[in-house]
Amino acid sequence: MGKNTVRKAGVILLFLALWELAPLIGLVDPVFIPRFSGVVQTILELYKTGEFVQHTRISLLRAFTGLATAVVIGLPLGLLLGGWFPRIRQATEPLMELFAVANPVILAHIIIFFLGIGESAKTFIIAWLCVWPIIFSTITGIRTADESLLKAARSLGLGRWQLFRLVVLPSAAPSLFTGLRLAAGYAFIMLIAAEMMGAGSGLGWFVLQSQENYHVLRLFAGATVITFLAVLTDVSIKLLQNRFAFWNGGPAENVLEQGRWMA
């Protein structure tokens, strides 16, 4: 176990060392791929000037407001559709499937008519993107709850609320978290795209700006920070899942895990 962790960390370190050495010994052009230490140095400098802190904060704020909105809307909706109103679920499922493939970047041009080009439009785009995986994973989680567990709980005389709280919700929890991870991955990918298209701040804007000014070091610094934030978010949700829903989610979780590489 311990040896395994060392080996895994070793490979990442090896990669970073390669990144450091390849431009140094002229394997790649240092103008296009700067050394890792140079990138780290740029990141630190940018943080010292404070400008970068601002962009990081704005991007994170946008991503999390969108994600939180999606959870607040998607979770109750998924619970209601999955648990209580099967006929409404059947009626709305194809429509939701259509909405889920609606590319938020394209919707952005329409959303702007209604919300302007301010922050609310960006939050809406992220929320729109995140809400579908959350709704679908909630529905799937609830619908694949073990029938015999439900029957056993009912025969033990559990009420509706107790049944929901003690049986349905725990068995849906692992797939809920997987849906959340999917949504967070989406949120980051599309946030950067949205910020590149129409924003005057944020990490996506920063990266595009650096490219237009041929500032390669800043470009790499931005891309590295974005990757770091994405990995951090993914790992934290995984840790939350290990803490609060460590049990196996059964078939639903496996299905959702397959979909994970959508993001």
Place this chain on the structure above:
Amino acid sequence: MSQAGYMNNYLLRSSGVLLFLTLWETAPRLAWLDPYFVPPLSVVVAEIGLLLGTGDLPIHLLVSSWRGVTGLFLALLIALPLGVILGRWLTGLADALDPLLRVLSQVNPFALLPLFLLFFGIGETAKVAVVTWVTLWPILFYTITATRTVDPLQIKSAAALGVTRSQMLCKVILPAAVPTIFIGIRIGASLTFFILIAAEMLGAGSGLGWLVHNSAMNYLIPRIYAGATFIILLGFLLNRFLLYLEKSLFAWQEYPASWTTAGEIRPYVWRPGKGAAIAGAATLSVILILGACEVRKLNQEAMAGAGGSSGHAKHFGTPVESGSGGF
């Protein structure tokens, strides 16, 4: 169960979409929504018809498909051999590389786009590289998992029958792994469709994403809706088609519901045979060849039109001018 039961179920399932479409038509007509900003459905459908008629939509569709298919092929070319090697022969290396690959797969394709623009210029290569990058990861991960989890019983039996190494690969490992690999291809393809449209909005002079972006820049509101509707419909059909292929091609495999469809896909009725395979291959080659010609033509026109264009798309000119026109 019965014919009426199927019919009822079908009606129920389509009721949501029908209600939405009705609302879309009536709300602007009754002035609940400003018809200038939300054109009624009929106007949008007419606009799609017009775009199809002038040949604009087909050309941009062809260009987008070419980028998508080329990127997908490149990704397959890299990920399949790599996945088989890592999943079958160098499993220790696969374990060690896993965290690095996971981190790399989290690298944002849009953060890479400026980098690719820097390396490859604003031509097609940057866009195809983004598509390849996005598609690469699901295919690679699924190939590794699939080749790793082949039933050992099958491998041992084959070995006991004295198969050669290449026979083992072609007759045992690949057939067992292909259904799972296809899931990776499907996920990669639908993700590509998402990312490609966005990438075309950021720095392109053609393609479906550009069509919508250009309409927005010129305030052609019905055209925005037409392009968006067409793209959504296309994405939906692509997703359904790939899911359908997955079910019908590998009928011996059992699949649980996919999260996008939350179950309830009917069992297959038709299995693609030789004819279908030839037709599919022909379609792909037509996309590749015609698309390449079209992309070259459009790029040359763009080159001739705007001498030194910046990294951004040209925001002027209607798509009618840039397309090679129809009737």
